Amino acid sequence: MKYKLPRVCLISILSLAVVCLFVKPVYAANDNLPSGVLIGDDKGFRVEKDGNYLIEAKNLRPGSKFTRTISVGNYSEKDTGPMLIDMKMNYDKYKPIIKGKENLLKVTQVKFKVNSKEVYQGSLDFSGVKEKRDKTKPIKISSLKAGESATLTADFEIPEDVDESKWLTPNSVEFVLEFSARRDPSKITEPEETKKPGLAGILPKTGEELAFLLLGIAIGFLLIILALRVFIQNREKQRN
Numbered sequence: 001m002k003y004k005l006p007r008v009c010l011i012s013i014l015s016l017a018v019v020c021l022f023v024k025p026v027y028a029a030n031d032n033l034p035s036g037v038l039i040g041d042d043k044g045f046r047v048e049k050d051g052n053y054l055i056e057a058k059n060l061r062p063g064s065k066f067t068r069t070i071s072v073g074n075y076s077e078k079d080t081g082p083m084l085i086d087m088k089m090n091y092d093k094y095k096p097i098i099k100g101k102e103n104l105l106k107v108t109q110v111k112f113k114v115n116s117k118e119v120y121q122g123s124l125d126f127s128g129v130k131e132k133r134d135k136t137k138p139i140k141i142s143s144l145k146a147g148e149s150a151t152l153t154a155d156f157e158i159p160e161d162v163d164e165s166k167w168l169t170p171n172s173v174e175f176v177l178e179f180s181a182r183r184d185p186s187k188i189t190e191p192e193e194t195k196k197p198g199l200a201g202i203l204p205k206t207g208e209e210l211a212f213l214l215l216g217i218a219i220g221f222l223l224i225i226l227a228l229r230v231f232i233q234n235r236e237k238q239r240n
Contacts, residue, residue, distance in 0.1 A: 033179065033180065033181050034076065037072075037076070037181045038072075038073045039071070039179065041068050041069060041071070042069040042070075043068070062159065062162045062164065063158065064157070064158050065157045066156050068154045068156075069154075070153075071151060072085055072142060072150050072152055073144070074145065074147070074148055075146070077146075078146075079145070080146075081145075082143045082184040083182065083184065084182055084183070084185070084186075085179070086139055086141055087138065087178060087179045088136065088138035088139065088177075089135060089177060089178070090136075090176055090178045092136075093176070094176035094178075096174065097172075097174040099171065100169060100171025100172055101165075101166035101169060102162065102163070102167060102171040104172070105123070105173045106124070106125055107123070107158065107162060108123065108156060109121075109157045109158075109159060110122070110157075111154070111155040112154055113153040114151070114152055114153075115151055120139045124156075138180070141179075143184045143186075
């Protein structure tokens with residue numbers, strides 16, 4: 001069953017008693033979520049080829065909490081090396097739109113854990129706790145080899161100690177959360193230098209070393225010829 005997913009992230013507060021939270025990660029620039037990298041959550045939503053993804057929660061209020069469990073896997077048919085998967089708030093490409101008296105991007109708290117290991121804690125704007133983190137910096141999810149997967153757990157919470165007067169009128173925020181996957185640069189190794197066989201009786205040499213060897217042999221033969229010529233000329237002079 002396919003879902004038609006929205007193209008933006010939206011937190012919509014309709015009243016003090018009703019809150020809707022929408023989060024949508026999309027492909028990074030140049031659509032660089034390669035084939036074989038699959039992302040889906042425990043509610044049945046998954047990342048399609050267009051990159052759309054949805055987390056939805058309704059009937060929330062100050063003090064409400066909810067969790068989403070997201071599976072991330074590298075099921076590439078060809079092993080091109082580990083894939084580094086991360087996510088970020090792309091402020092340059094998609095500037096958040098905040099409406100209302102409450103800044104939900106800051107007040108909503110989230111904790112991300114990968115295989116039970118915490119990778120982020122703080123406000124939904126990715127600035128961390130007390131804005132001590134660069135909010136434009138990506139959060140690393142995992143580095144996965146072909147056939148490997150990881151579980152991303154997202155715990156959302158709206159604090160109880162908020163100013164309730166700000167919740168009497170609608171509040172909303174629209175933003176884009178961006179997922180990306182690429183070859184892990186820390187795991188890329190340079191191929192060993194190709195070696196070619198040398199002359200008989202000589203250990204294998206690389207192409208460059210073989211060229212120098214042949215040049216040395218040619219110079220050696222030239223010196224021998226010159227030495228023989230001088231030797232012959234000297235003997236002829238002695239005979240005369």
